[in-house]
Amino acid sequence: MTTSTSDGLGQHLRALRLGAGLSQEQLAEAAGISVRALADLERGRTRGPQRRTVQALSRALALDPDEARALEAAAAPGRNRACPATGPGAANVLSLPRSVRDFTARDHDLDDLDAVADTLDPVDPPVVVVAGAPGLGKTAFAVRAAHRLSPRFPDGQFHLDLRAMDPEPVPPGDALARLLSALGVAGRSLPQDPEDRAGLFRSLTAARRLLIVLDNAADENQLRPLLPATGASFTIITSRDSLTGLEATHRVDLPLLRREEAVELISRIVGPQRVAREAQAARDLADRCGRLPLALRIAGQRLAARPHETLTKLAALLACEERRLDLLEAGDLKVRAAFALSYRQLDEVSQLLLRRCALAEGPDASLETAALLTGVPLREAGLRLEQLCVRGLLQADAEAERYRFHDLLRLFAAAQLAVQDDGTSRGAALDRTARWMLARATAAALQFDAEHHSAAAGDPDPPTAPTGRDRARAWLEAERHQWLAAFRHAHTAGWHRQILDAAEAMHWFSDLTQHWPQWLDVFRCSVHAARALGSPHEEATHLNYLAWAHNFCARDAPAALEAADRALAVARTCGDPLQTGWALGYGAGALRRLGRMDQAVARLRASADCHRDNPTAKGRLALLTTLNALGETLGQLGRADEALELHLNSLEACRQGHPGLTPHMLTIHRAITLRHLGNAFTALGRWQEAEPSLRQALTAFEEADVPIWSGLVRLGLGRVLRHLDRPSEARTVLTAALHTLTAHHHPLQAEAATELRTLDRTRY
Known part of the structure; x- marks a missing residue:
């Protein structure tokens, strides 16, 4: 019976082992290989062990140099047969897929891979992970990159789909079998043990320049055996999983396409002339597809198959969210199906x-x-x-x-x-969330209340409650959409008391965030709740809050006047002097915005009369607010001397203090008074006296973190500095004012811009 060269290797190795008096287990342990791998070598099942394995066996057997060379010579022929044929005629069962002709964007990421290939280190062959959400075009990117890099890897370019979304992804052993077959390892020479297959794969890739695309990978365990250990190979992996456990990788996180890139992709699919005719519709289509490459491709290919359908029509169809996923299908390309694979x-x-x-x-x-x-x-x-x-x-x-x-x-x-x-489970989830959110929002907002500011009082989970005004404000701002939804849910569910408690807690906090239009919704809900509970005092109070929101948040003077008049009627009916005074004041603010200045002054004087006889802290605070508003209105009427006297009196009242008010709230109202005082000095042309009042007000507002008021003060201060011929300081202050007022959608942003232009004209 004749013996093949590889059989000779097995017989030779077995003879050496027996001569050394070693069992297979002893030799395997000494050489650092598995018993199965050694058994396969001796039986001729493994034909081409890598050189490192042969060297390890030689050391374990204590062979002299001649014996070691003889063992290596016996192994070499089998190793050579395992090598694949390379060159133009070589068959590649894992050849790269076709790169799509209309591939768009991603140039920066492709350049990054070029840079990785430029610095390729054979000691540590690069592994690139392309991860991200379904539909981002990971496979298209990897294939594009592979074609672009392929000239650098003449020994072969392979693409293997690991089928992560199948019920059973490709096992590592099967994946290795396919890779080894592509490398020329015949079926009968394929090791049975997956570890041995991995060892053979590492041996064969160590001396070659290969480009390997492992597409649609499931997890790290599937991938690790498939990665070259040394050599000049380059591996690109795509996965919906981030594969964060995979060591020493270069990561490419594909973002959504930018809007112009999304339009470019549509243009490449349907033709630039067609897109040019409907440029806005193309942009709308990009937005409706969420700038997701898969969705854009589906929309583009639908249009390409329907040359007479307009982009405007498809964009209009996709505007309906209930139909959008149904429409984003083209043949076997389906956005819903791509998502469903991950969901399952x-x-x-x-x-x-x-x-x-x-x-x-x-x-x-x-x-x-x-x-x-x-x-x-x-x-x-x-x-x-x-x-x-x-x-x-x-x-x-x-x-x-x-x-x-x-x-x-x-x-x-x-x-x-x-x-x-079902509806019952969804309803229960929304109830649970709304109750918790309302309770936390109420507790957080109370930390801004002038009278009740105990930290986390009534919070549904005190250990995690945001304590302190900074954290409370951060939570209220971050969860604004969620607790506002809780208000609406509570309104529908009829939780009137919870709504009133939450809205009452929030009315102080609302002063800090006047640019939020959502306060209209909050106080509409609370007015309805008070009326439903038959509580006229609370109804008058919350109608006043609603008038405030129309005045300062929505800048809707007619609606503010209507709400204030309703509050006035209810307050007078139930004999509430505090809310009567506030209603007169809010009505005056609306009248002033409507240009009915004399009527505004009359209402403010009537409001002040209501509050003068109210010795409570709330009454003192209301009087101070009313007198400041009256002074501002008189200033607008050109009666600056009267305004100045009012504001000086208000400032003195602030210095005397108001029992029952927190120092924080008193500081805020003193700062408001200082701002009005500075503006009154400005109206009189007393610039030197205006500056210190405005600077003190600015410091107080910044320390209290009330940006909208800081912006208003900066506007007045910038004007003063311009008149004091300090243009550099004026520009800095006015620029900051414009930024803040614009960010908060305040109408005086236009006045800040005008002041800056005036400064430029004066300078030049």
């Missing part, structure tokens, strides 16, 4: 979290909101939300523990919610 991979609790997050209001959801909507404990919810981010189904905020959907994924989650969650 989740366990039931993670699916529930993804669905219920679609119930969250606003652009994102906090960990608290997600836990409340699902009933999942906070810690478990946090871990699962992070995993949803790892799988590309949610996006984590860069700074806070908050999570957001891609627009189309939100629609998919909402569709799953409608199918899988």
Whole structure:
């Protein structure tokens, strides 16, 4: 019976082992290889062991140099047969797919891969991970990159789909079998043990320049055996999983396309002339597709197949969110199907979290909101939300523990919610979330109340409550959409007392955030709640809050006057002098904005008369506010001397103090008075006296973190500095004023811009 060269290797190795008096287990342990690998060598099943394996066996057998060379010579022929043929005629069963002709954008990321290839280190062959949400075009990018890099890797370019979305992804052993086959290893020479296959793969790739695309990878365990250990190979991996456990990788996180890039992709698919004819519709189409490459391709290919259909028509169809995912299908390309593949991979609790997050209001959801909507404990919810981010189904905020959907994924989650969650369970989730959010918002807002400012009083979870005004404000701002949704839910559910308590707690905080139009919704709800409870005192109070919101948030003077008049009627009917005075004051503010200045002055004087006889802290505060408003109105009428006298009296009242008011609130009202005083000096042309009043007011507002008032003071101070011929200081102050007033949508931003232009004309 004849013996092949590889059989000779096996017989030779066995003879050496027996001569050394070693069992297979002893030799395997000494050489650092598996017993199965050694057995396969001796039986001729492994034909081409790598040189490192032969050298390890030689050391373990204590062979002299001649014996070691003989063992290496016996191994070499089998190793050579395992090498693939290379060159133009070589067959490649894992050849690269076709790169799409209309591939768009991603130039920066492709350049990054070029740079990685330029610095390729054979000791540490590069591995690139391209991860991200479904539909981002990861495979298209990897294939494009592979074709672009292929001239650098003449020994072969391979593409292997690891089928992560299948019920059973490709096992590492099977993937190695396919890679080894592509490298020329015949079936009968293929090691049976996956570890041995991995060893053979590392041996064969060590001496070659290969480009390997491992597409649609499931996890790190599937990938690790498939990565070259040494040599000049380059591996590109795509996965919906972030593969954060994979060591020493270069990562490419593909973003959504920019709007102009999305339009360019549509243009390449349907033709530039067609897009040029409907440029705005193309931009709308890009937005409706969420700038997701898969959705854009589907929309583009639908249009390409329908040359007479307009982009405007398709953009209009996609404007309907209920139909959007149904329309984003073209042949076997379906956005919904791409999302569904990832969704089916989740366990039931993670699916529930993804669905219920679609119930969250606003652009994102906090960990608290997600836990409340699902009933999942906070810690478990946090871990699962992070995993949803790892799988590309949610996006984590860069700074806070908050999570957001891609627009189309939100629609998919909402569709799953409608199918899988009945109305009762959804209603219970919204009830639970709304009650908790209202309670926390009430407790947080009370920290700004002039009389009740105990930290975390009434909070639903005191250990996690935001304590201190800075944290309370941060929470109220971050969760604004969610607690406002709780107000609306409570209004629908008839939770009148909870609404009134929350709105009452928030009316002080609302002064700090006058640029929020949502205060109209809050105080409309509270007015309705007070009326439903038959409480005229509360109805008058909250009608006044509503008048304030129309005056200062919406800048709607007619609506403010209507609400103030309703408050005045209710307050007089129930004999409430405090709310009567406030209603007169808010009505005066609306009249002033309507240009009815004499009527405004009359109402303010009547308001002051209501408050003068009220010795309570609330009465003193109301009188101070009214006198400041009266002084401002008189100043606008050109009666600056009268205005100045009023503001000086108000400032003296602030110095004397008001029992029952917190130092913080007194500081705020003193700063408001100083601002009015500075403006009164300005109206009289007394610039030197105006400056210190305005600077003191600015310092107080900045320390209290009330940016809208800081912006208004800067506007007045900049004007004063211009008249004092200090243009450099004036420019700095006015620029800051314009920035703040613009950010808060204040109408005086136009006045700040005018002051800056005046400064420029004066300078030149």
